[in-house]
Amino acid sequence: MGPSGNLQIDCAPxxxxxxxxxxxxxxxxxxxxxxxxxxxxxMDDLRSVxxxxxxxxxxxxxxxxxxxxxxxxxxxxxDTPPGIWVPRFDLRDVPxxxxxxxxxxRTFEVMHGKYPVTGIRVNDFAFITxxxxxxxxxxxxxxxxxxxxIDCVRHEPHPNHYxxxxxxxxxxxxxxxxxxxxxLSHEFDHNSYExxxxxxxxxxxxxxxxxx
Ligand SMILES: [Zn+2]
Numbered sequence: 001m002g003p004s005g006n007l008q009i010d011c012a013p014x015x016x017x018x019x020x021x022x023x024x025x026x027x028x029x030x031x032x033x034x035x036x037x038x039x040x041x042x043m044d045d046l047r048s049v050x051x052x053x054x055x056x057x058x059x060x061x062x063x064x065x066x067x068x069x070x071x072x073x074x075x076x077x078x079d080t081p082p083g084i085w086v087p088r089f090d091l092r093d094v095p096x097x098x099x100x101x102x103x104x105x106r107t108f109e110v111m112h113g114k115y116p117v118t119g120i121r122v123n124d125f126a127f128i129t130x131x132x133x134x135x136x137x138x139x140x141x142x143x144x145x146x147x148x149x150i151d152c153v154r155h156e157p158h159p160n161h162y163x164x165x166x167x168x169x170x171x172x173x174x175x176x177x178x179x180x181x182x183x184l185s186h187e188f189d190h191n192s193y194e195x196x197x198x199x200x201x202x203x204x205x206x207x208x209x210x211x212x
Contacts, residue, residue, distance in 0.1 A: 028100050044087060046089070061091065077089070112161070124146035
């Protein structure tokens with residue numbers, strides 16, 4: 001049997017629906033890459049994980065984002081009378097390696113406009129959402145990959161995200177065996193768009209499963 005356990009990366013507003021669809025009912029830990037609304041507004045739904053598990057959920061985030069989480073969800077940190085069910089966040093700094101679900105999750109930073117965003121690498125798989133610049137100190141984390149999942153928000157240049165041309169240039173430079181574009185806007189009609197892409201570049205989609 002392979003490793004078990006789940007690491008939730010970011011908590012989108014529709015996280016609860018996604019977890020229910022995928023029948024994921026327990027989370028060992030959560031990693032918040034940054035605190036834009038589309039990445040943290042589902043955190044309240046972590047309450048069910050806390051209630052069922054009877055404990056707080058470990059949440060990894062860099063210090064500046066821990067402050068945001070405390071401000072957005074103050075009730076996750078104050079004492080409440082028994083019988084009141086609230087989410088409980090055990091905030092932790094992002095270490096270089098997170099051991100979760102039997103996996104070694106290596107972390108690094110990329111830039112999203114002027115904001116740092118945590119990227120992850122597990123074996124030969126890497127995931128970087130919300131990025132428009134990969135600093136030289138992080139680039140080696142993205143070499144020799146089987147699979148790269150990377151931001152591609154739209155066709156026109158964007159101040160805080162890679163747009164299609166920029167994403168393709170990064171893929172060309174890093175040469176992963178396979179790349180999946182994510183954070184896609186409505187501009188990308190899935191089926192027709194994929195026909196025009198090289199074979200090793202695909203569009204990510206809800207429920208996509210990868211082995212690594
Ligand atoms: Zn963002």
